[in-house]
Amino acid sequence: MEAPPVTVLPVIGGTINMMEYILQGSVLDQSLESLLHRLRGLCDNMEPETFVDHELVFLLKAQQGSPFILRARRSVDKPGLPWHLRYLGQPEIGDKNRSALVRNCVDIATSDGLTEFLIEMGFRMDHEFVVKGHVFRKGIMKIVVSKIFRILLPGNIDNVEPLSLSYLVELNVVAPPGQDAVSDDMKSFSEQLKPLVHLEKIDPKRLHQV
Amino acid sequence: MAAGPPVTISIEAACENQVQEVALDGTEAYVQPLSMSENLAKLAQKIDFNRSDSEGEEQDAGAGEEWAQRQQDSDDEEAILKFQPSLWPWDTVRNNLRSTLTEMCVLYDVLNVLKEKKYMALDPVSQDPPPSKQGLQLCGKKKSLAGAAQILLKGAERLNKSVAENQEQKRQRDFNSELLRVRQHWKLRKVGDKILGDLSYRSAGSLFPHHGTFEVIKNTDLDPDKKIPDDYCPLDILIPSDLEGSAYIKVSIQKQAHDIGDLGTVNLFRRPIQKPNSGTAHWQTKLEAAQNVLLCKEIFAQLSREAVQIKSQIPHIVVKNQIISQPFPGLQLSISLCHFVNDKKAQKMPSEKHRSDDHLYVLEHNLHQLIREFHKQTLNSSVMPHPATAPFGLKRMRLAGSQAYDKGEINALQQNEGLLEKIIKQAKHIFLRRRTAWTIDSLASRIEDPQIQAHWSNINDVYESSVKVLITSQGYEQICKSIQLQLNIGVEQIKVVHRDGRVITLSHQEQELQDFLLSQMSQHQVHAVQQLAKVMGWHLLSFSNHVGLGRVESIGNASAVTVASPNGEYSISVRNGPESGCKVVVQFPRSQCKDLPKSDVLQDNKWNHLRGPYKEVLWNKMEGRNFVYKMELLMAALAPCP
Numbered sequence: 108m109e110a111p112p113v114t115v116l117p118v119i120g121g122t123i124n125m126m127e128y129i130l131q132g133s134v135l136d137q138s139l140e141s142l143l144h145r146l147r148g149l150c151d152n153m154e155p156e157t158f159v160d161h162e163l164v165f166l167l168k169a170q171q172g173s174p175f176i177l178r179a180r181r182s183v184d185k186p187g188l189p190w191h192l193r194y195l196g197q198p199e200i201g202d203k204n205r206s207a208l209v210r211n212c213v214d215i216a217t218s219d220g221l222t223e224f225l226i227e228m229g230f231r232m233d234h235e236f237v238v239k240g241h242v243f244r245k246g247i248m249k250i251v252v253s254k255i256f257r258i259l260l261p262g263n264i265d266n267v268e269p270l271s272l273s274y275l276v277e278l279n280v281v282a283p284p285g286q287d288a289v290s291d292d293m294k295s296f297s298e299q300l301k302p303l304v305h306l307e308k309i310d311p312k313r314l315h316q317v
Numbered sequence: 318m319a320a321g322p323p324v325t326i327s328i329e330a331a332c333e334n335q336v337q338e339v340a341l342d343g344t345e346a347y348v349q350p351l352s353m354s355e356n357l358a359k360l361a362q363k364i365d366f367n368r369s370d371s372e373g374e375e376q377d378a379g380a381g382e383e384w385a386q387r388q389q390d391s392d393d394e395e396a397i398l399k400f401q402p403s404l405w406p407w408d409t410v411r412n413n414l415r416s417t418l419t420e421m422c423v424l425y426d427v428l429n430v431l432k433e434k435k436y437m438a439l440d441p442v443s444q445d446p447p448p449s450k451q452g453l454q455l456c457g458k459k460k461s462l463a464g465a466a467q468i469l470l471k472g473a474e475r476l477n478k479s480v481a482e483n484q485e486q487k488r489q490r491d492f493n494s495e496l497l498r499v500r501q502h503w504k505l506r507k508v509g510d511k512i513l514g515d516l517s518y519r520s521a522g523s524l525f526p527h528h529g530t531f532e533v534i535k536n537t538d539l540d541p542d543k544k545i546p547d548d549y550c551p552l553d554i555l556i557p558s559d560l561e562g563s564a565y566i567k568v569s570i571q572k573q574a575h576d577i578g579d580l581g582t583v584n585l586f587r588r589p590i591q592k593p594n595s596g597t598a599h600w601q602t603k604l605e606a607a608q609n610v611l612l613c614k615e616i617f618a619q620l621s622r623e624a625v626q627i628k629s630q631i632p633h634i635v636v637k638n639q640i641i642s643q644p645f646p647g648l649q650l651s652i653s654l655c656h657f658v659n660d661k662k663a664q665k666m667p668s669e670k671h672r673s674d675d676h677l678y679v680l681e682h683n684l685h686q687l688i689r690e691f692h693k694q695t696l697n698s699s700v701m702p703h704p705a706t707a708p709f710g711l712k713r714m715r716l717a718g719s720q721a722y723d724k725g726e727i728n729a730l731q732q733n734e735g736l737l738e739k740i741i742k743q744a745k746h747i748f749l750r751r752r753t754a755w756t757i758d759s760l761a762s763r764i765e766d767p768q769i770q771a772h773w774s775n776i777n778d779v780y781e782s783s784v785k786v787l788i789t790s791q792g793y794e795q796i797c798k799s800i801q802l803q804l805n806i807g808v809e810q811i812k813v814v815h816r817d818g819r820v821i822t823l824s825h826q827e828q829e830l831q832d833f834l835l836s837q838m839s840q841h842q843v844h845a846v847q848q849l850a851k852v853m854g855w856h857l858l859s860f861s862n863h864v865g866l867g868r869v870e871s872i873g874n875a876s877a878v879t880v881a882s883p884n885g886e887y888s889i890s891v892r893n894g895p896e897s898g899c900k901v902v903v904q905f906p907r908s909q910c911k912d913l914p915k916s917d918v919l920q921d922n923k924w925n926h927l928r929g930p931y932k933e934v935l936w937n938k939m940e941g942r943n944f945v946y947k948m949e950l951l952m953a954a955l956a957p958c959p
Contacts, residue, residue: 142753153419153701156701158701158703158704158705160704160705160706162704169822178706180704180705180706182704182708183706184703185703188703190704191704191706191707193706214706214707214708216707218720219717224778237703240705242701242702242705244701244709247709249702249705249709251705251707254661281708300515
């Protein structure tokens with residue numbers, strides 16, 4: 108039975124229609140300590156939190172157009188917590204002056220049987236990876252410094268090797284649409300992190316071309 | 318050219334020694350070279366002792382001639398000596414040394430004699446004074462002094478210049494160093510060419526919409542000619558106009574209910590300004606005062622918002638800068654924001670001073686603490702999302718379906734009580750505690766027998782305190798200790814735990830507590846009799862905490878006890894009630910009563926030993942300072958020693 112067509116109509120109402128504003132950058136491994144110190148000083152005063160997450164990316168091939176991608180993520184170091192299912196839309200092509208990348212974002216917490224459910228629904232697992240790093244927050248902004256690991260044997264998340272010698276730095280805010288002032292706050296925050304790391308908006312479409 | 322006989326050529330070194338003689342066979346006899354000692358002797362002969370002496374001799378011209386003569390003599394001697402080489406070459410040396418020794422001995426003797434000062438004395442030879450060159454000396458000294466003065470002046474000029482420069486730069490540098498000090502305490506940022514700061518609590522978690530921005534400017538109103546005042550500060554702070562002055566939240570409980578029309582008055586009791594520590598800069602006190610004003614405004618805004626929104630049985634009244642609520646009937650709690658600016662007009666308020674005693678400072682402090690806790694909660698520290706891409710918030714609340722929280726659980730998680738409710742509860746508790754203490758104290762001062770003691774616990778909560786009340790008789794504390802009450806004072810009720818295990822809940826009415834204590838006191842007297850009887854050896858015949866006989870008491874119940882003497886002849890009955898007081902009757906044996914009607918029911922004489930009629934004791938005429946003492950005396954009187 109072929110997969111049913113994916114409807115493009117957005118769901119309106121509630122917290123479903125949120126936009127994610129994101130800025131990304133990267134640092135090499137040797138600069139990680141100084142970046143963490145800087146973030147510790149700039150962000151809200153909390154104990155630094157580390158995390159280990161396992162993410163699976165599911166694809167639903169539609170007959171026409173690009174496949175529908177869903178990301179299922181769970182926490183490995185805190186096992187009792189819900190899984191997190193995320194849909195990220197295409198980045199909005201707005202004015203060039205906007206400093207952050209804006210895309211539609213749907214976040215849903217689910218219980219443990221997510222992978223089986225998605226496979227039953229017709230999704231196919233494309234790839235999976237493990238992410239380890241630190242997470243900070245400043246108000247509504249979240250800063251994640253993480254290293255992506257490739258899983259060598261599928262199903263075994265202990266056997267991982269790092270994908271690169273650098274850390275990915277992401278600054279993101281999830282907010283209702285229309286609040287462009289958020290991107291200005293993000294920009295001024297990212298100014299404070301220069302020259303340790305340059306956070307800028309990276310269009311994923313251009314990455315595919317590279 | 319090889320012809321010819323070979324010729325022997327002999328090579329020998331040149332002869333260095335002189336040939337003394339040539340022998341007949343051709344051998345040469347050389348003059349032996351001088352040995353070392355001979356060489357030395359030869360050289361010693363050449364030393365002319367006299368000549369070296371005479372070279373250093375300048376003063377003694379007369380002696381010089383003598384020496385010259387001797388020189389000549391020695392020269393002659395030497396000339397003679399040259400012709401007599403067989404003489405010992407050291408002779409002249411020896412002679413010269415001997416003469417020197419002689420001279421030295423003479424000099425030594427003379428000095429020794431001089432030392433004794435008895436036979437010889439030294440006197441300086443008078444000399445003509447050298448011609449004075451005063452003029453020349455003066456000129457020379459003047460020149461050297463002028464040179465020294467020149468150097469000093471140059472140095473002084475340089476120092477002066479640098480001091481003057483420092484003074485000028487001081488104002489510039491001071492501003493920067495002062496700005497650095499400000500930056501150590503407050504958050505500053507540069508916007509354009511202005512330096513702005515943030516004195517709000519937003520970074521600490523406050524959600525108050527006030528911007529709280531202040532500006533730092535240079536203090537340029539200084540006359541460079543005048544002396545710099547002691548409290549001069551090179552920078553000045555501009556705070557927003559609505560945060561000027563100082564403020565505090567006044568929480569007070571008043572007994573009488575004010576007339577509603579009276580609420581327009583704004584309470585402005587001037588609190589004495591605390592003198593700032595001498596070390597803090599004036600900008601620090603100014604900024605702290607402004608921050609305090611902001612916090613008080615936030616507290617009051619939160620309280621008034623809650624007062625309007627929360628539905629309670631008796632609605633709260635919010636008027637201008639006051640919130641009035643009624644925690645208990647007849648009681649009024651008023652929370653007001655007192656904000657005054659430092660101008661001359663506000664000083665005309667001295668008459669209200671006597672009313673400032675009811676300001677509950679504890680509650681004001683608690684309000685500050687509660688709002689800070691509220692700030693801290695908004696900066697919730699435990700909401701980091703796991704996995705990391707999840708949004709912020711309580712983790713399990715994101716679940717829907719069968720594993721989600723239900724409404725009851727969510728309600729339990731979230732805090733329901735607002736600031737106002739908490740403060741009202743605390744005020745109620747404080748009031749209840751005060752009134753309980755007042756009741757106990759007034760009873761203690763009014764009633765001497767039995768005595769009431771209160772031991773307040775030092776550790777208590779904002780909503781709960783406890784006190785242990787003991788009712789005792791003076792002098793008999795060890796015997797009569799059956800009434801011990803533990804009062805747990807809550808927000809609206811007082812829970813009494815009796816020693817025998819009963820738990821009684823009293824409401825906030827003060828009359829209830831008073832009545833209860835009075836009834837306990839009357840019960841204590843009867844218990845005391847019971848305990849005393851045990852000690853004195855009397856037998857307990859009957860005891861009842863709540864007798865159903867006699868007059869009905871309006872407070873509590875009367876209690877009664879009957880005890881019999883050890884030999885059974887006498888008995889004492891006591892009935893004590895909180896209102897009716899105590900009544901003591903003694904039962905005598907029949908044999909002691911004379912006015913008994915004779916009857917022939919009693920056949921035997923032994924029945925006369927039974928106890929018969931009762932007689933009341935005039936208790937107030939009895940000796941003894943308190944009830945138990947009187948009772949003891951009575952018992953002692955009725956049980957005479959054998």
